[in-house]
Amino acid sequence: MHGLPRITVEVPVLNIGSRPTDYEALGTYVNGLRREQGLHMTLLHIGILPEFVQDIADWTKGRTSTDLATRRTADWLRGLPILAGFSGTAERLISLAGGNVSGLEVQVPDRVHDYQVFLVQALHGLLEELQVDNVDDFILSSPALGFRYPRWVPHVAVGRPKTRSGGSWEIRPLTVDFGPSQIRNGRLLPDADST
Template sequence: MQTLPRITVEVPVLGVGSGPSDYEELGSYVNALRRPQGLHMTLLHLGVLEDFSQDVADWTKGITSAGAAARRTVSWLKALPVSEGFSGTADRLIVLGGGSISGLEVDVPQHVHDHQVSLVQGLHELLDELLVDNVDDFILSSRALGYRYPRWVPHVAVGRPKTLHRGSWQIQPLTVEFGESRIRNGRLLPAADGG
């Protein structure tokens, strides 16, 4: 049972298309269309802080303790720069998560790609500080991080596919408005004290 909050860096969706009906039309492609108020695009997934910290402790064979990893990670998260809001466009629905999620594939401005790359570089630097060797191997094997794909595909998860079809569907082009970046569940992070 997953009760601990997952930590991600994300941008909230402020609007899809020109009004609510544009978003509701996606219901003809997907089951269980998500509420528009909770839509977001993940820039970096860290997972449950306790799991991530334990992964670091296990990988370093205790050289970096789970507690030290958690404290340093919280400090790093709270110091991340906030990116400004932006607009993107979507004209395709894609299937993600092994076929369990439908998402709007979003064409985003270059500076958003650059910001996402800087977050991944920052994660590499954090892991170096935590004395993790073979950082790329760690990122791909960490249960908390859960990375399966070599490149980031900007998307907004909107529901479940109606079929097990793994391809994509063309849709009427939609403008997607995003707010500034934030730490999902950031209010639940422990206080960052040195160490």
């Protein structure tokens, strides 16, 4: 299943800085700088859908089938409200994933934090509907969800740090423009009547 695409709620990066060289200059701090096209900020990670719904079926000891969980999760994702585009500011790079990833930490408007909190609360509601008890424990232990940190840090992963020492690096402030929220790989979700 690891070849299957991950499902996330994210906002695409439209632009970083005021000119192309602003983003390229991050190569001073980062190895393997990712292409600017395709960069995004993840608001909620669902993971590989068959793995997520299997986690639910296992947790509920079969009370909720994978078919039902797949159908409800796909419908839930499609029904989420869209967060309008916004701009933020990045003033430092941070080390993520145990030092394997370098990310732009982005200061975002309050409404973005509010939307991310809404997503987590909505996920709670979905899981309760699917008969998951101890929802917080499930979220923290589900391998598919992969929740590692209790607090969401808005960031855009841009490459690998030059050193694995962790920490953060101050950079020249950059404006980061984001488009409206979207479901990554949403086109691959099963149709409502196909499950």
